[in-house]
Amino acid sequence: MMKTSNETRTENTSVITRKDLRKIFWKSLPFEISWNYVRQDHMGFAYSMTPVIEKLYQTKEERAEALQRHMEFFNITVYFSTLVLGIVTAMEERKAKDPAFDTSSISNVKASLMGPLSGIGDSIFLGTLRIIAAGIGASLCMNGNPFGAVLFLLLYNIPAFLVRYLGMMKGYELGTTLLEKLQKSGLMNKVTNMTGIVGLMTIGSMIATMVTVRMPITFGSGDGVTELQGILDSIMPCLLPVCVTALIYWLLGKNVKTTWLLFGIIAVSIVCAGFGILGV
Amino acid sequence: MIKVLLIFLIACFGYSDYFTGKSLQTRPLVLGPLVGLVMGDLQAGCVIGATVELAMMGAVGVGAALPPEVVSGGILGTAFAIAGHKDAGMAVALGLPIAMLVMLLRNFLFIAIVPLFANRADKYAEQGDIRGVSRMHWFGGIFGMYLPLAVLVAVAYYLGSSVMESVLNAIPQFVQDGLTISAGILPALGFAILLRMILNKKIAAFLAVGFVMTAYLGLPVLGVAIMAVSIVALMAFGGFGEARPAAAGAGEMEVEDDEDF
Numbered sequence: 001m002m003k004t005s006n007e008t009r010t011e012n013t014s015v016i017t018r019k020d021l022r023k024i025f026w027k028s029l030p031f032e033i034s035w036n037y038v039r040q041d042h043m044g045f046a047y048s049m050t051p052v053i054e055k056l057y058q059t060k061e062e063r064a065e066a067l068q069r070h071m072e073f074f075n076i077t078v079y080f081s082t083l084v085l086g087i088v089t090a091m092e093e094r095k096a097k098d099p100a101f102d103t104s105s106i107s108n109v110k111a112s113l114m115g116p117l118s119g120i121g122d123s124i125f126l127g128t129l130r131i132i133a134a135g136i137g138a139s140l141c142m143n144g145n146p147f148g149a150v151l152f153l154l155l156y157n158i159p160a161f162l163v164r165y166l167g168m169m170k171g172y173e174l175g176t177t178l179l180e181k182l183q184k185s186g187l188m189n190k191v192t193n194m195t196g197i198v199g200l201m202t203i204g205s206m207i208a209t210m211v212t213v214r215m216p217i218t219f220g221s222g223d224g225v226t227e228l229q230g231i232l233d234s235i236m237p238c239l240l241p242v243c244v245t246a247l248i249y250w251l252l253g254k255n256v257k258t259t260w261l262l263f264g265i266i267a268v269s270i271v272c273a274g275f276g277i278l279g280v
Numbered sequence: 281m282i283k284v285l286l287i288f289l290i291a292c293f294g295y296s297d298y299f300t301g302k303s304l305q306t307r308p309l310v311l312g313p314l315v316g317l318v319m320g321d322l323q324a325g326c327v328i329g330a331t332v333e334l335a336m337m338g339a340v341g342v343g344a345a346l347p348p349e350v351v352s353g354g355i356l357g358t359a360f361a362i363a364g365h366k367d368a369g370m371a372v373a374l375g376l377p378i379a380m381l382v383m384l385l386r387n388f389l390f391i392a393i394v395p396l397f398a399n400r401a402d403k404y405a406e407q408g409d410i411r412g413v414s415r416m417h418w419f420g421g422i423f424g425m426y427l428p429l430a431v432l433v434a435v436a437y438y439l440g441s442s443v444m445e446s447v448l449n450a451i452p453q454f455v456q457d458g459l460t461i462s463a464g465i466l467p468a469l470g471f472a473i474l475l476r477m478i479l480n481k482k483i484a485a486f487l488a489v490g491f492v493m494t495a496y497l498g499l500p501v502l503g504v505a506i507m508a509v510s511i512v513a514l515m516a517f518g519g520f521g522e523a524r525p526a527a528a529g530a531g532e533m534e535v536e537d538d539e540d541f
Contacts, residue, residue, distance in 0.1 A: 029301040033421025036394035037387075037466035039473065043401055043417040050410050063408035071398075071405050071413070072477060073470035078302045107477050112508065115501035130304065134333055137309050141330035144323040146313035148330065153310060157303045164301065194512040197486045199478050201508035203471055204490025205501045211471070212464030237495040244465055248472040258473065259399050265465050266391055270458030278461050 014176065015055065016093050018169070023051040024085050025168045031078050038262055040075040045110075048081070052089050056096035065103075066092065072107060076114045077121025079160050079167075084113050086171020087178075094179050108195030115202040129156060211241035216279030286318040287359060288434035294351035295426050308332035308354030308375070315355055319362040328358045331368035332375055349386050352433045353379025359437055378436070384451070386429060387459055391466065394424040486511075 031044035046067055053066045076084060088106060095101040137152025182191055217228040232239045248261060272278035290311060297306045304310070308329050316325010336350050357375020361367065397420030404412025436443075479487070486508070493499045493507065 030299045030418070030421065032302060033298045033426065034394055034397060034417045034424070035298075035390065036398060036420070036424075037391045037463055038395050039398060039470050040467075043398060043413070043420060046401070046405065047414050047417040050414055054410055060408040063410060064406055065408075067405035067408060067410065067413055068402075071402060073474045075470075104478055107474070111474055111478060112505060116505035119500060119502040134307065134309055138330040138333050141309060141313065141326040141333075144326045146316075146322060146326050148326065149310045149313050152307070153303065153305065160301075160303065190516065193483055194516060196478050196480070196483045197512055198505065198508040200475075200483060200487040201490030201493070201511075202501055202505050203474060204487040204492075205494040205499070205504035207468070207471055208491055208494035209501060211468045213461075238491070241468065242491070245468040245472055245475075248469050249475055252472055252476050258469065259395070261469055262395055262466070263392070265469065266458070266462045269462035269465060270455055273458035273461055274454040280457050280460050 014093060015096070016052065016089055016172070020051050020055060021086065021089070021168050021172055024048050024089065025082055025165060027051065028078075028081050028085060028164070028168075031081050038258065039071070039073040041078075041081070042071050042074050044081070045074045045085070046070040048085050049088070049092070052092050056092055069103060069106060072110070074110060074114060075118065077118045077125060079125055079163050080117040080121045081167075082164050083117065083167035083171040084110060086168050086173075087113070087175035090172050090175025090179055093176075102192040105192040105195045108192065108199040111199035112195060112202050115206050125156075125160060129159060207241055207245050208238045211238075211245060213240035213244050214279045215240065216276060283318060284434055284438050287315070287355060287437045288430060290314050290318065290355055291351060291430040291433035292426075294355065295430055297351075298421060298426065306351045306354075308336060308350060308358065311351065311354045312358050315358040316362065319359060321362050324362050325358060328361055328368045328371045329354070332357055332371050335372045335376070336379070348376065348379035349382040349429075350379060352382040352429070352436070355433055356436055360440075381451075382429065382432065384456055384459060385432065386425070387463055389425050389428060391459065391462060394420045397424055 027050065028044070028048040031041055031048065034043040034047075035041060049066070049070045053063055053070075057063045057066055070088075088110060091101075091106045091109065095103060095106070133152050133155035136155060137148040140148030140151060142148075215228050215232065219226045219228070236242070251261060252258075269278060293314070294306050294311050297303060309332075310329070312329015312332060313322060313325045316322045316329070319325065332354050336348065336353065353375035356378045357371040357373075360374050361371035364370070397416045401413045401416035401420070404416060475487070490504050490508065493504045494501070499507070
């Protein structure tokens with residue numbers, strides 16, 4: 001497949017070769033080095049996509065658009081990052097061929113995959129495989145045998161790297177065949193809203209699970225003590241996380257810079273912790 | 281002094297986990313024997329490493345929650361315990377508070393420092409500068425997180441365990457709490473940015489549906505996603521058969537409307 005790839009670079013066949021996919025695979029290894037609290041793995045995703053962007057887009061404007069698209073919030077159990085990268089690569093390839101392709105479906109697919117895949121990935125790898133591997137390794141190390149450490153790394157990483165590599169290849173194939181099918185069945189133009197629905201629902205769910213704001217304020221004294229958080233919870237669960245997200249969304253709409261929001265959140269958190277308005 | 285350098289190298293190896301795709305050389309089980317080798321007692325290193333591993337089994341990054349920082353805790357706990365001829369219990373007792381302290385520092389890096397590199401990367405992305413974005417990804421990781429933490433472990437080893445404890449006590453509690461609180465709020469910023477991208481009036485209600493499923497019904501994210509895919513599948517392929525052709529038609533119309541928008 002690799003050797004024919006260059007000769008068959010026509011309108012209808014794929015521009016992305018297995019070699020490119022392998023490049024993305026290697027670039028996805030340091031996926032989490034620039035992890036941060038705001039957009040998490042966003043730079044890792046953009047960095048992993050650079051071979052694709054470089055190959056598919058030649059003009060500065062196209063590259064800027066693609067880079068900015070992949071600088072959005074992203075977070076995933078890293079071993080599954082390649083699966084999403086593969087699917088997104090197929091979508092970018094389609095977008096490069098067809099300028100009418102709605103790019104927001106790319107963002108939607110990323111948003112809707114990250115939550116569920118992280119849920120599965122965390123429980124398979126960090127919750128199960130790691131515990132088994134560590135248990136076996138630790139039982140050797142307990143007896144003073146340092147090879148327990150080596151065994152632990154092997155037991156964990158062989159499956160992890162296999163999943164990562166297969167995710168890259170299969171994700172791309174899946175993305176390509178799926179997109180072709182959708183186009184043939186005429187569903188393609190509905191896809192943006194449909195992926196948007198899945199994306200929005202998972203974000204809604206993630207706001208409830210991943211954003212935490214608590215007010216430990218109490219009223220009254222003795223037996224008559226009432227917790228404000230209890231009242232808020234009875235109005236609506238996760239009321240504060242929703243309000244905070246809405247407020248930030250509104251501020252973003254007012255063109256407030258993310259840097260200011262970032263430091264604003266830290267400052268407000270520390271001040272509120274000092275006055276006991278917000279709690280852990 | 282050679283030991284300090286070697287401890288620094290072990291820390292570099294531990295944190296290199298971030299470069300090799302979370303391959304878990306961060307764990308005390310792996311670092312313990314290495315520290316034992318440096319401290320001249322491989323056997324003790326193995327046993328302590330395994331004990332600290334079991335004690336910190338729960339400390340692993342799942343989702344957006346960040347656990348105690350196991351590299352510093354594992355290395356320093358093991359090193360101080362072997363140096364003081366103490367047992368594995370001592371390593372855990374020393375290692376856990378250190379891991380908590382370094383977690384605070386690492387969270388500070390994740391909250392305040394690495395995003396600065398991200399903002400530079402945004403500027404490069406605007407200009408379509410692929411190499412600039414790649415550079416910020418690496419710089420953010422190496423200078424914003426990797427080197428500060430590795431150096432910190434070496435410095436902490438050099439200073440000794442009693443100094444570490446007093447440093448931990450010197451940070452006001454409300455600052456520690458404030459950082460923890462902001463770590464809970466910051467994902468909201470990420471979601472808000474994402475929503476600015478994909479939210480439109482036609483489908484905005486589904487945000488509320490997803491929220492309600494988790495907030496009120498307690499469904500995990502995966503459950504919500506499966507539900508979402510099912511809804512979409514119904515809209516795409518459903519139409520509820522011949523029994524209610526009118527309703528199916530109406531459903532179709534709604535979807536069609538969205539595209540005109």
